[in-house]
Amino acid sequence: MTRMTRRGATVELAISSALAALGVTRNEVEVKVIDQGKKGFLGFGAKEAEVTVTIKHVDEPSVPEKAVTPEVATIESKEEIVVESISPAMQKQTPVEEFSDELAVKETEQYLLQIAQGMGIEDIQVSHEIDGKYVNYQLESAKAALLIGKRGQTLNALQQLSQLITNKSSDQFKVVRVDVGDYRERREQSLEQLADRMADKAVRTGRKVQLEPMPSYERKVIHHTLSNRLDIETYSEGKDPFRYLVIESIR
Template sequence: MNQITQTAPTKEEAITVALQKLGVSKQEVTITVLDEGKKGFLGFGAKPAVVQVTVRINEEKVEEVHQPEVETLEVKDETEISPSTSNEVDNLEGTNHLAIEETINYINEIAKEMKIDDLEINQTKEGKFVYLQLNSKKAALLIGKRGQTLNALESLAQLVANKFSNSFIIIKLDVGNYREKRQESLEQLAERMADKAVRTGNKVEFEPMTSFERKIIHNALSVRVDIETYSVGTDPNRYLVIEPIK
């Protein structure tokens, strides 16, 4: 390995870690700062610094490396050297692996800023979706009021994944199955509010919600013919309305 892309909370830390992994000194490499990063506020909105460290190779070493490669190519048959889509797949898988690894590192850094020192992250992949299950005794801090902290963390994690992945992946975060419990709670709330709207003959307005949560309520009530649902306002203050059909 003669090149590495490394992230860390600061540029200096990223360079130090990269040099340790490569086993070289600063005088033997070329350093390119891809992103200076930023601290953010209380860990939110923070961006890790990203550097690319490349080991410098002199001309004699280049000749020594290239010559065996030419000789090897001469003795290979067409099936051995023909282009293969498997190489592209391997590259994509490697890129996705890096993206997931850097995303997990970033979440851990934010957790440290929040004074959470027992965070465990388990990952599962289903096609383009990468599910990261966060576990901690301080789960409430990770979730926040009505999931606001978790939603913000998921958005930041997606940005980090986009930075390192060349193929499309979607990062989904959860803490203690909060997403499933929240969906069940919203579906039950939707039915109660729909019944109230029909009973009183007046429209019912919800508090501002994310587009994902508004969609849950829309879907839960889509089979009812006695009410209609629609959203009003602009994010982040966009809210859902249930109105009875008279």
């Protein structure tokens, strides 16, 4: 693939997502910004940025026709070269793409370092912990607020991109969590308190309460917190990234 269109919370995050998927660096591509996106107000009216990233073409020396032998027939396209007949000796020389948890974590940590440095965060430190199918990346910096962003939007974007990069090279599917300090824990406590307040409001007024758009794992925190209440029900509406949760009284 030589061209990819991606969206993200910001133009830079959209570009980084495309670079990770294409497996190239910034100086190897041309970037066209389709939509700058907008932040919205209080979580509403937000719009993702959209970019198209195209790999630059590199001219290669032509191969004389006599170098092509009948024994090896190839079909060439812009995206791949398919070899229909390859000798056993040639097969042994074919490079094999590596897949391992160690490689996946190393690439993801390097990516997080590059993104943070691109944001002007030079003191960034990245560590990780693997627990079965779960990989937890911990970020440390004096500029933690920049990594978190408003209501965790920047941190959520970093987590989504890290999920893609980790699973690109891991030998089995991994669930990725990216945290800065104890932000995730504090955010979950805040969501639990919000859930109780909004549920009480729905019961008291008899009207539906619509929360702001949240990523799926935050909506799950709300669902789980209110799962034992018999006086309300919760459900999600809309499409990501603007999917939101509704609390409704059932009295």
